[in-house]
Amino acid sequence: MQFPKDSFPHKSVIEWWYFNGHLFDKNKNKYAFMNCLFKADPKKTDISIIKNIPLKEVYFSHSLLLDITNKKRIVNLSPISILSKDSLKQENLFINYINPLSGYINNELIEDGKFRYKLKNENLDLLISAIKKPLLHNGKGYFVVKNKKVFYYSLTKMAVNGKIHLGKKSIEVSGEAWMDHEWSTIAGEKKWKWFSIQLDNNCELMIQEYNNFENSYVGIMHQNQKAEFAHDLILSAKKTWKSPITKTEYPISWKIIVPSKKIELDVEAILPNQEIIFGSMNYWEGPIKVKGIIGSLNVKGNGFMEIVGENPKNSKLSMYNYNLTKKGKVLFKIAKREANKIFKDFISKYHAR
Structure with a gap:
């Protein structure tokens, strides 16, 4: 593998940049997070919620924030994430994207070429720095599955500093994180x-x-x-x-x-x-x-x-109904926000890739 080249997206059927971590605040309260940005070919992956999107490649994202001490959980799932015009045009990895269903327009995944990342979504604003070199899985950074290479590396020990957002509270945190980057030309x-x-x-x-x-x-x-x-x-x-x-x-x-x-x-x-x-x-x-x-x-x-x-x-129908009910609530919340500002920013800064 070659870096920073292989930090960028590849010609692939499925690819993801995944982070998880354990965090603490100054009062020793415990938190955990997960954030994953996916890129997929909707026609070649078996992901029903995106397969009818009329694009050659689709970005979507999943994130999780847990207040372990108080047993609270925030999950944000976006079936489509739209990249800004200036994403993927820098020397190092730079992705800025909007999740239209939530209305949040400033998600960021930025890397400086030395495995130091800025990770930002509506609940996270973190600086994450590798302490160890990448673990290239299987020694060379790939597995062979169905006669195809599945590329995969991990940053197994990373330091974290930044803020999390729980409701109206911003909380300074620090801790340890893990990062995976995987891509392949098969659906998996x-x-x-x-x-x-x-x-x-x-x-x-x-x-x-x-x-x-x-x-x-x-x-x-x-x-x-x-x-x-x-x-x-x-x-x-x-x-x-x-x-x-x-x-x-x-x-x-x-x-x-x-x-x-x-x-x-x-x-x-x-x-x-x-x-x-x-x-x-x-x-x-x-x-x-x-x-x-x-x-x-x-x-x-x-x-x-x-x-x-x-x-x-x-049944799958029950699961669809559960998701549609949740998305309906999200859309209702968006409608109550300052829609003019959101869409003005959206039109000037973003486009569908």
Whole structure:
């Protein structure tokens, strides 16, 4: 891989820039966040909510902010994000975009060429800086899936400073984050389990399993920035949580074993109710706590977990109705705002790519 070239979008069917992190304020209150900007070919991906959009490529975004201490949750999902005219025209990655359904017109993903990012949406305003070099997965930065290369790197340990916005409150925070950038010319799998783990021995792990043990992978970034990889992953679910909306049962507590690396970890969701519904797609995404053993060393830490492809018990129609109800409420809120200002800014600064 070559940087900063590979920080930019690629000719791909699906691509994303994903961040998660654990944050604290001055009073030691705990927060967690996730933000992901996607780029997709709507005709070649199996994402029903975007497949009829008449564009060659579509950007869309998902974000999550959790007040862990007070058990509050904010989710923002946009089925289309429109880039500004000056996006992707700088020497380094620069993306400024609007999410029309929310009316928020100043989302930012900016990188300075040295893996330092500005990440901004209606709930986050963060500076995120890599502490370690990129983890190029599988050693070269790609996997081979269905005879095609899936490119993937992670920034496993990043420092965070900035502000979060909860209602009318702006709160200064700091903490640690993780970043993934992945792209491929195939639509990808429909079912996976994924974990990002940051441990107190200054070691990080990326763990993923596609289609029930058929494709398992562990990427390890050590304290000295040496990378190791393994495929002898054993995942055992210990506890589930049932969604009150889709009736899906998500495994939210796991035993993770990697025999070749003498790794045994227990991971558990910090807050169980972390289902995200995007059209007819449902998945679980949220922060986890981690403890266990690597070799003879006891370790603990934090991370994030993503569970995709668990079958809902409710029909897809019920899930669509749930989303449409939520979008109706959002549109009503937008209508009450100063629409003239929003659209004046929109017309002068943005265009559909």
